[in-house]
Amino acid sequence: MRSVSGLALIGLLAVPFIWDSFTAYQLGLYILYGMVGQGIALCWGRAGFLPLGQALFFGIGAYLAGSVLRSEPGWLLIVVAFAVACLVPALLAWIIGALVFNRQTGSGPYFSLITLALAMLGFQLANSMEWLTGGFNGMTGIGGLPGIDTYETLYFVIVGVFACTSIALAHVLRSPFGQLLSAVRENEDRLQFFGFNTGLLKAFAFAVSAAIAGLAGALYAPHQGIVTPQAVGFLLSAELVIWTAVGGRASLAGPVIGAVLIGFLAAGLRDDFRYWEVVVALVFIIVVLRLPLGIAGFLSQMLRMIGITVDRPRKPERTNELPPNSSEAAPDLRFVDVYAAAGPVKILNGLDIAIKHRGIHCIIGPNGAGKTSTLNAMTGKLPIVGGSIHWQGRDVSDIRPYLAASLGIGRKFQVPSVFTGLTIRQNIDIALWANRLSLSDQFSMEPYRWKTALLDRLETRFPFLRDDDQLAGALSVGQRQMLDFAMTFVTEPDLVLLDEPCAGLSTAETRQMIEAIAALNTETRSTSIIIEHDMDVVEQLSDHVIVMHNGTLLANGTLQEVRDNPDVKKVYAGGTK
Amino acid sequence: MQRREFVKTAIGLAALAGIVAKPFGATAFAADPVKVGILIPLSGPAGLFGPSSQMSAQLAVDEINAAGGLLGRMIEPEFVDVGGPPADATQAALKLWKGQKAEAFIGMHDSAVRGALTNLFKGQVPYIYTPVYEGGECSAGTYVLGETPSQQLEPVIPWLSAEKGITKWYLIGNDYNWPRDTNAAAKAYIEAAGGSVVGEEYLPFTVDNFDSSLAKIKESGADGVLITLVGGASVGFNRAFASFGLADDVVRLGTLIEENTLAGIGAENSKNLFSSAGYFASIDTPAAKAFADKYKAKNGADAPALNALGQSVYDGVLLLDALAKKTGSLDASAMDAAAEGTSYDGPRGSATLSGRHVSKDIFLAEADGASFNVIQTFSNVDAGNNCG
Amino acid sequence: MELIALYGLNLVYTIAVLALVVLGLAVVFGLLGVMNMAHGEFIMLGAYSALIIQQAGLPYILALPMAVLVCGTVGFLVEYAVIRHLYRRPFDTLLATWGLAILIRKAVEGAFGRDYKSIEQRLPGTVSVLGVDYPAYRLALLVVIVALFAGLLIWYRRSNTGARIKAMVQNPALASAVGIDTAFLSRATFIFGVSVAGLAGVLLAPLVRVEPYMGLDYLLSSFFILVVGGLGSLEGLLVGSTVIGGTDVVVSAISDKTAGYLSILIISILFLWLRPNGLYAKR
Structure with missing residues (x-):
C-alpha cells in the first residue's frame, strides 16, 4: 500500500x-x-x-x-x-x-x-x-x-x-x-x-x-x-471549496486532484475558449449531482467495479486489557424541587427524587409525566428554571452533556443512537475510549488495542458485536438497540440512564435484554435508572420504583409499595390524564 | 483509515500524471515569426475591456505586418486572459514566455498583475504596460504607456477650475492604491489652482449604495467632484448622483470614465460630467479618425465601443515597434539602454518615451448625452517623476 | 434639519430596497433551505428583462411580466435539472447554484455582451419631501415596496399555501402523508422565489448599473440579512434588513463607507455566533 x-x-x-x-x-x-x-x-x-x-x-x-x-x-x-x-x-x-x-x-x-x-x-x-x-x-x-x-x-x-x-x-x-x-x-x-x-x-x-x-x-x-x-478573499475561498468538492471531500487525494485538474483545465481552456468558465461550472454541477464523493470517490468506485478493492486496513488486535473504570462510592443523586419548561408548557414541576442505593431504579408514569425530561435535566439536555440537581455531591443543574458523561453518567436514548456510518468495531472503540482517552492517546494508535473484561463479556452475550467491519447502519433495529446498550455499558458508568431499552424488540430479544441489564448492573456494581412502560419488565428488574405524574414525584418504593399507593391507583385507573 | 486515504492519494496522483499539462510540450521554433504576448482581461471584473483591447491590438499587428513586420519578422500575437488574480496571470505569462517563447509582452490589466509580472520578468523580456495607472513603475525592461495622475490632472484641474469656477473639490474613489495616489496628486494641483478639498472618501469595491456619500457631498457644498471610482461603482455612483439632481450644480471630473462607463451612466445622467484621458473615441484629429474608421471597417459597426483602455493596447504595439526599431533587436537590456527618447505617432498624437513613461497629449472631454466631446487638448504632457 | 431628513429618507429607502432584494432569497433559502448562490443572477435577469422591454420600445410596466416569464422559465429549468435532487443538502445546493450563477452570467454575456446597459430613469427629477429634494422614482419605489410587503404579510398569514409550505418544510414526510404534493409545492415555491428576485431586478434597474456581473452585489448581503433576522418569516426579513441597512447607513454617515461595510460584516458575525436563529426566531 x-x-x-x-x-x-x-x-x-x-x-x-x-x-x-x-x-x-x-x-x-x-x-x-x-x-x-x-x-x-x-x-x-x-x-x-x-x-x-x-x-x-x-x-x-x-x-x-x-x-x-x-x-x-x-x-x-x-x-x-x-x-x-x-x-x-x-x-x-x-x-x-x-x-x-x-x-x-x-x-x-x-x-x-x-x-x-x-x-x-x-x-x-x-x-x-x-x-x-x-x-x-x-x-x-x-x-x-x-x-x-x-x-x-x-x-x-x-x-x-x-x-x-x-x-x-x-x-x-x-x-x-x-x-x-x-x-x-x-x-x-x-x-x-x-x-x-x-x-x-x-x-x-x-x-x-x-x-x-x-x-x-x-x-x-x-x-x-x-x-x-x-x-485572502471570498472568491478564492469559494474556489478552494469547489476544488475540494470536485476532487472528493472524503479523501486526502481528492482535494489535490480537484485543484490540479481544474487548475490545468482552466489554464488550458482560458487562452483558447472565451467561455471556459462555463465548462468549469458544468463540471462541478455534474459532480455535485452525480458524484457526491467527487472524482476520487468515483475512481475508487471504478476500481472496485473492476475488482480492485482498496481494502480497509485491519485494525490491530485488542491486546491491551484496561483495568475496570467504575468508582466504589455509593450513588448519591438528588433532585431538589426541580422546575423545567419548554415555552409555556411546564415539564417538571417541583420534582424531588433521591437515589442513594445501587441497583435498578425504574421510573414509571403516564405519557407526559416528565420521565424522559428527568433524564434530560440531569444530562444537560434540558435547562432547568428552578431547583437543583446533585450527583455525588456535585451540582449538575446546568451541566453540559459531555461533562455529565465524564462524571460517570452514561445514557442510552429511547431510539437507538449509534454512529450509523461507522463499523461496529469503530462504534465500540469510541465507547471504550469514553472517559479514558487522554489528549496524547488521541494521536496514538495504542487505543485501538484496548480491551476490557466487560467488553469480552458483552461480546459473549451479543456475538454480533464481534462482526467488526459491519456498518452499524446496516444492523436491525433490535441489534442497534443492543449495540447502543453495549456501548453505554462499555463506558462503565456509575449511573446508567436507560430510556425504554426494550422498545422495538421482539419477545426473545426483550428477554435477552432484561437478562443483560440485570447481569451487567450486578457485574459493574452500577446504579441504573430505567424508564419503562412494560410492567413485566419493571417487575423483573426493579429494586426500586419511582412513579411520576405531571412533572412531580407521585410515589416511590418497592413495586408492591407503589402498587398499593392510593394516588398511583387513582392515576392508573384512568384518573386525570 | 490512513492507509486507505494514502492509497487514494497515490492513485489519484498517479492518474493525474497522465493528464497533466501535455499541451506545453510543443516548443516553438524560434524561426521567422515573433510571438508577442498580449495580456488582456477576458474574464473577471475588467473583462469588459477584453474585446476592444484584442481588436485594437490585432489592428496594430496587421498594420505592422503589412508594412514588413517587427524588425522584418511577422508578429504573431498571443492573446492571454489575465482577468483573474495575479497568480493566474503569472501562470499564463510564464507559459507564454518559457513555453511558447514569446519575445515581448504588452499588458492591459490591473497593477496587482503588473507587480506580479515585473517580478516574474525581472527585466529579461520587454514588457509594455498600457492602461491608466497610479504612476511609480520603474522596473527594468518595463515601459509604461498609460496616463499617470499627474498627466491627467496637472493641466486639467487648473483649466477646469478656472473655466467652471470650481473652488471646492470632493474626492471620491474606490478603496485601493490608484484612487489614493491619484487623489494625493490631485490635492497639490487643487491647492495650486487656489481651490480646497472639502471631502475625501474611499469606498470598498462591494458598495452599491452611494447615498451616504451623496449626502456628504451635498453637505460639504462642493462644486466639483473628482471621481476615481472604477467600472460598475462609477456607473452606480453617477446614476445616483444625477437622480438626486446634483448634476445641475456640481461638476464631475473622472480620470477613468471611458465610453463604456458613460454608456452605463446613461445619457440623461451625464450632465456636467468631464473626463480626462489620453484617448477618446471622438478625438477629432486625422490620425484618430483614421484609426476609428479602420477599427469599424474591420470589426463592423457593432464592434465593442472604442475606449482609452482598449485603444491603449494598439499604442502598446506601436511603442514596441518603435522601441525595436530604435534598438535594432528585442533584447531587453539593449532596449533598456536605447529606449529613452523613443517616439512614435499614433491615434493619440505623437508620444515620446521619457523615464520609462511617455509624454503625450491629454484630452479633456465633456459628456454630451452618451458620447464624449473633446473640449480641450493639452499637448505633450509629461508623465512626471516616476523613478524617484 | 434637512440633513437629518435626508439621512432619514435614505435609511428608510435603504431598508426597503434591501427587503425587496432579499425577499426572493428568503423564500428559496428561508423556506426551502436552498442556499441559492445564483440569487443575484435572477435579479440580474430581471434587470435584463427590463432592458429587453426598453429596447423593444414597449411600456416599462411590461417588464414586470417579462421578468416573471424569464425568471420563471429559468427557475423551472434549474429546479427540474438541479435543485430538486438537492433538497435537504444545503451545502450541495450552495455548490451547484454557484455553478449555475456562472452559467447564467455567461449566457447573458453571450446574448447581450459584457458592457454596461443603461435603463432610462423612470419618473426623472426630484420631489421635495420634508424640505429635501428626493428622487421621485425612489419615493414611488418606496410606496410599491411597502404595499408589496403589506400584501404579502396579509396573504401569507391567511392563505393555506403559507401553512402548507411551513408544514412541508417542518416535516416533509408528514406533509406528503397528509396529501400535500411536496414536489410540486417545492417547485412552485422555488419558481416563486426566483421570480420575486426578477421583479426586484426590474424595479431597481433604472437606479443601478446593469451588466452581467451585477448580481454579486446583492448576494452576500442578502444572506447576512436573512440570518440576522431569522429564517422563515417575513418579520425576520424586515428586522434583518433594518439591522443591516441601519448599521450601514448610520456608520457610513458617521464614519465612511468602508467602516460601514466592516461593521455589517462584524454585526453579521456576532449574530451568527450569538443568535444563530436570528432576532425574530420562530418558536
Whole structure:
C-alpha cells in the first residue's frame, strides 16, 4: 500500500523531467491549493462542518511569510517565519472554532457563513491597510527562498512539504482523533454522551486545517513573489471549496486532484475558449449531482467495479486489557424541587427524587409525566428554571452533556443512537475510549488495542458485536438497540440512564435484554435508572420504583409499595390524564 | 483509515500524471515569426475591456505586418486572459514566455498583475504596460504607456477650475492604491489652482449604495467632484448622483470614465460630467479618425465601443515597434539602454518615451448625452517623476 | 434639519430596497433551505428583462411580466435539472447554484455582451419631501415596496399555501402523508422565489448599473440579512434588513463607507455566533 503512495511521490518528483520546469511551477501552485483543500476535507468530509473562508488562513500565512522574505533573511528566520505562518492561523482558527462550536452543536450553515464573513473582512482589511499589506496592488518584492530557484527547484520543496503534511494528515485521520471526527459527523449528540467535548474536537480540526492553509500560504509567497488581497478573499475561498468538492471531500487525494485538474483545465481552456468558465461550472454541477464523493470517490468506485478493492486496513488486535473504570462510592443523586419548561408548557414541576442505593431504579408514569425530561435535566439536555440537581455531591443543574458523561453518567436514548456510518468495531472503540482517552492517546494508535473484561463479556452475550467491519447502519433495529446498550455499558458508568431499552424488540430479544441489564448492573456494581412502560419488565428488574405524574414525584418504593399507593391507583385507573 | 486515504492519494496522483499539462510540450521554433504576448482581461471584473483591447491590438499587428513586420519578422500575437488574480496571470505569462517563447509582452490589466509580472520578468523580456495607472513603475525592461495622475490632472484641474469656477473639490474613489495616489496628486494641483478639498472618501469595491456619500457631498457644498471610482461603482455612483439632481450644480471630473462607463451612466445622467484621458473615441484629429474608421471597417459597426483602455493596447504595439526599431533587436537590456527618447505617432498624437513613461497629449472631454466631446487638448504632457 | 431628513429618507429607502432584494432569497433559502448562490443572477435577469422591454420600445410596466416569464422559465429549468435532487443538502445546493450563477452570467454575456446597459430613469427629477429634494422614482419605489410587503404579510398569514409550505418544510414526510404534493409545492415555491428576485431586478434597474456581473452585489448581503433576522418569516426579513441597512447607513454617515461595510460584516458575525436563529426566531 505504501508503495503506491511512494509511486505517486516519485511521479510528482518526475514531472519537471518528463515535462518541463514551468509545468512543474504551475503544478506547484495547484498542489498548494490542494493542501488547503486537504484541510477543508478534514473539516468537511471528515467532521461534517464546512469552512467557507479558508483563504483567510492561506492569505495570513502568505502575508506573514512574505513580509519576512522581503528582507532576504537567512534560513533560521525563514523557518521561524514559516512556523509563525502556521501557528497564527491555527490559533486564530482554534479561537474562532472554540467560541462558535461551544455555543452551537451540529453543522448548520451558521459556522460556514461566519467563516465566509471573516474572509470578506480579511479581504477588506488587506485592501485598506496599505501600509501593512501594500493594498490592492499587493505586497511586492518578496524574495525567493535562499539557494532555491523559484522556477526550478522550489517545486521540489513544495512537493516535499506536501508529502510531509499528507503523511501527517493521514496519521491524524487514522488516529483515534480522526475516528472521533467521523463520529462528530455521524452523531455529534451521541458522542457528547461519551464524554467528548465535541466543540473542542471540531475547533482542533479547524485549527489543523488552518495551520495547513497557513503553511501553503507561506510557500505561496515565495512562489509568486507577490501577495495580493485576492489571496485572502471570498472568491478564492469559494474556489478552494469547489476544488475540494470536485476532487472528493472524503479523501486526502481528492482535494489535490480537484485543484490540479481544474487548475490545468482552466489554464488550458482560458487562452483558447472565451467561455471556459462555463465548462468549469458544468463540471462541478455534474459532480455535485452525480458524484457526491467527487472524482476520487468515483475512481475508487471504478476500481472496485473492476475488482480492485482498496481494502480497509485491519485494525490491530485488542491486546491491551484496561483495568475496570467504575468508582466504589455509593450513588448519591438528588433532585431538589426541580422546575423545567419548554415555552409555556411546564415539564417538571417541583420534582424531588433521591437515589442513594445501587441497583435498578425504574421510573414509571403516564405519557407526559416528565420521565424522559428527568433524564434530560440531569444530562444537560434540558435547562432547568428552578431547583437543583446533585450527583455525588456535585451540582449538575446546568451541566453540559459531555461533562455529565465524564462524571460517570452514561445514557442510552429511547431510539437507538449509534454512529450509523461507522463499523461496529469503530462504534465500540469510541465507547471504550469514553472517559479514558487522554489528549496524547488521541494521536496514538495504542487505543485501538484496548480491551476490557466487560467488553469480552458483552461480546459473549451479543456475538454480533464481534462482526467488526459491519456498518452499524446496516444492523436491525433490535441489534442497534443492543449495540447502543453495549456501548453505554462499555463506558462503565456509575449511573446508567436507560430510556425504554426494550422498545422495538421482539419477545426473545426483550428477554435477552432484561437478562443483560440485570447481569451487567450486578457485574459493574452500577446504579441504573430505567424508564419503562412494560410492567413485566419493571417487575423483573426493579429494586426500586419511582412513579411520576405531571412533572412531580407521585410515589416511590418497592413495586408492591407503589402498587398499593392510593394516588398511583387513582392515576392508573384512568384518573386525570 | 490512513492507509486507505494514502492509497487514494497515490492513485489519484498517479492518474493525474497522465493528464497533466501535455499541451506545453510543443516548443516553438524560434524561426521567422515573433510571438508577442498580449495580456488582456477576458474574464473577471475588467473583462469588459477584453474585446476592444484584442481588436485594437490585432489592428496594430496587421498594420505592422503589412508594412514588413517587427524588425522584418511577422508578429504573431498571443492573446492571454489575465482577468483573474495575479497568480493566474503569472501562470499564463510564464507559459507564454518559457513555453511558447514569446519575445515581448504588452499588458492591459490591473497593477496587482503588473507587480506580479515585473517580478516574474525581472527585466529579461520587454514588457509594455498600457492602461491608466497610479504612476511609480520603474522596473527594468518595463515601459509604461498609460496616463499617470499627474498627466491627467496637472493641466486639467487648473483649466477646469478656472473655466467652471470650481473652488471646492470632493474626492471620491474606490478603496485601493490608484484612487489614493491619484487623489494625493490631485490635492497639490487643487491647492495650486487656489481651490480646497472639502471631502475625501474611499469606498470598498462591494458598495452599491452611494447615498451616504451623496449626502456628504451635498453637505460639504462642493462644486466639483473628482471621481476615481472604477467600472460598475462609477456607473452606480453617477446614476445616483444625477437622480438626486446634483448634476445641475456640481461638476464631475473622472480620470477613468471611458465610453463604456458613460454608456452605463446613461445619457440623461451625464450632465456636467468631464473626463480626462489620453484617448477618446471622438478625438477629432486625422490620425484618430483614421484609426476609428479602420477599427469599424474591420470589426463592423457593432464592434465593442472604442475606449482609452482598449485603444491603449494598439499604442502598446506601436511603442514596441518603435522601441525595436530604435534598438535594432528585442533584447531587453539593449532596449533598456536605447529606449529613452523613443517616439512614435499614433491615434493619440505623437508620444515620446521619457523615464520609462511617455509624454503625450491629454484630452479633456465633456459628456454630451452618451458620447464624449473633446473640449480641450493639452499637448505633450509629461508623465512626471516616476523613478524617484 | 434637512440633513437629518435626508439621512432619514435614505435609511428608510435603504431598508426597503434591501427587503425587496432579499425577499426572493428568503423564500428559496428561508423556506426551502436552498442556499441559492445564483440569487443575484435572477435579479440580474430581471434587470435584463427590463432592458429587453426598453429596447423593444414597449411600456416599462411590461417588464414586470417579462421578468416573471424569464425568471420563471429559468427557475423551472434549474429546479427540474438541479435543485430538486438537492433538497435537504444545503451545502450541495450552495455548490451547484454557484455553478449555475456562472452559467447564467455567461449566457447573458453571450446574448447581450459584457458592457454596461443603461435603463432610462423612470419618473426623472426630484420631489421635495420634508424640505429635501428626493428622487421621485425612489419615493414611488418606496410606496410599491411597502404595499408589496403589506400584501404579502396579509396573504401569507391567511392563505393555506403559507401553512402548507411551513408544514412541508417542518416535516416533509408528514406533509406528503397528509396529501400535500411536496414536489410540486417545492417547485412552485422555488419558481416563486426566483421570480420575486426578477421583479426586484426590474424595479431597481433604472437606479443601478446593469451588466452581467451585477448580481454579486446583492448576494452576500442578502444572506447576512436573512440570518440576522431569522429564517422563515417575513418579520425576520424586515428586522434583518433594518439591522443591516441601519448599521450601514448610520456608520457610513458617521464614519465612511468602508467602516460601514466592516461593521455589517462584524454585526453579521456576532449574530451568527450569538443568535444563530436570528432576532425574530420562530418558536
